[in-house]
Amino acid sequence: MVSKAASDAPSQASQPSGAEAAPGPGASSGAGSGKYLTSSVAGAAKILVVGPLGVGKTTLIGTVSEIKPLSTEAVMTQAGARVDTVVADGKTTTTVALDFGRMTIDGELVLYLFGTPGQQRFLPAWRDLAKGSLGALALVDTRDLEASFDALGNLEELGLPFAVAVNVFPGSPQYGADDLRAALDLLPDTPVVACDARDPASSVRALIALVSHLIDVATETP
Numbered sequence: 001m002v003s004k005a006a007s008d009a010p011s012q013a014s015q016p017s018g019a020e021a022a023p024g025p026g027a028s029s030g031a032g033s034g035k036y037l038t039s040s041v042a043g044a045a046k047i048l049v050v051g052p053l054g055v056g057k058t059t060l061i062g063t064v065s066e067i068k069p070l071s072t073e074a075v076m077t078q079a080g081a082r083v084d085t086v087v088a089d090g091k092t093t094t095t096v097a098l099d100f101g102r103m104t105i106d107g108e109l110v111l112y113l114f115g116t117p118g119q120q121r122f123l124p125a126w127r128d129l130a131k132g133s134l135g136a137l138a139l140v141d142t143r144d145l146e147a148s149f150d151a152l153g154n155l156e157e158l159g160l161p162f163a164v165a166v167n168v169f170p171g172s173p174q175y176g177a178d179d180l181r182a183a184l185d186l187l188p189d190t191p192v193v194a195c196d197a198r199d200p201a202s203s204v205r206a207l208i209a210l211v212s213h214l215i216d217v218a219t220e221t222p
């Protein structure tokens with residue numbers, strides 16, 4: 001399921017310029033927390049982080065990344081109001097291309113995290129971003145479940161296995177697992193976890209749930 005670190009994933013030399021060592025969740029994930037991969041790394045996986053506008057994709061990647069994350073934030077202006085979803089909670093910027101970060105699990109498996117833009121008009125960009133990815137973490141906000149339908153539908157269209165992480169905001173309604181699965185029309189084996197995208201331990205747990213699922217999918221007998 002995972003490829004050798006040097007093969008299909010960006011090498012250190014090809015990481016975004018300006019990427020520097022940053023205090024990441026290395027301790028919590030058991031990973032090296034520096035700029036370079038440790039020699040114990042045996043494999044790599046490209047992972048998408050998807051979800052609707054403002055669900056916390058950029059936040060989660062920034063929270064877990066061992067390197068300074070690449071982000072492509074642009075100010076949302078009136079010019080986009082006719083085509084873009086406007087958010088009322090004071091959010092002033094949005095991702096316009098991608099987010100990129102790196103996280104190592106147990107010193108052995110490096111995840112290259114690619115965050116997709118949340119605005120609807122960027123959905124076509126997914127096809128390019130999804131190339132070579134093994135799976136996706138789909139962030140969901142229970143205050144607006146419908147907003148997640150496009151992202152989840154896109155993953156199904158692409159045939160990409162995924163786990164759902166409910167990013168809990170203040171005042172988010174809490175649904176039982178069965179209700180949430182039914183509302184999002186999930187397959188029975190799709191993992192659903194709760195997380196706080198600002199918290200390293202909880203964000204790492206969500207990514208580990210995804211990786212476990214990807215291993216199950218890869219090893220299940222036809």
Ligand SMILES: Nc1nc2c(ncn2[C@@H]2O[C@H](COP(=O)(O)OP(=O)(O)OP(=O)(O)O)[C@@H](O)[C@H]2O)c(=O)[nH]1
Nearest residue numbers: 053054055056057058059094095118169196197198
């Ligand atoms: N309360 C709370 N706020 C959060 C959480 N995650 C993110 N936020 C805040 O929500 C806002 C949106 O987060 P982003 O990470 O920019 O969302 P995004 O999904 O990347 O948004 P787009 O790129 O515009 O689609 C930011 O102001 C975050 O600080 C969370 O778990 N809890």
Ligand SMILES: [Mg+2]
Nearest residue numbers: 057058094095
């Ligand atoms: Mg973003």
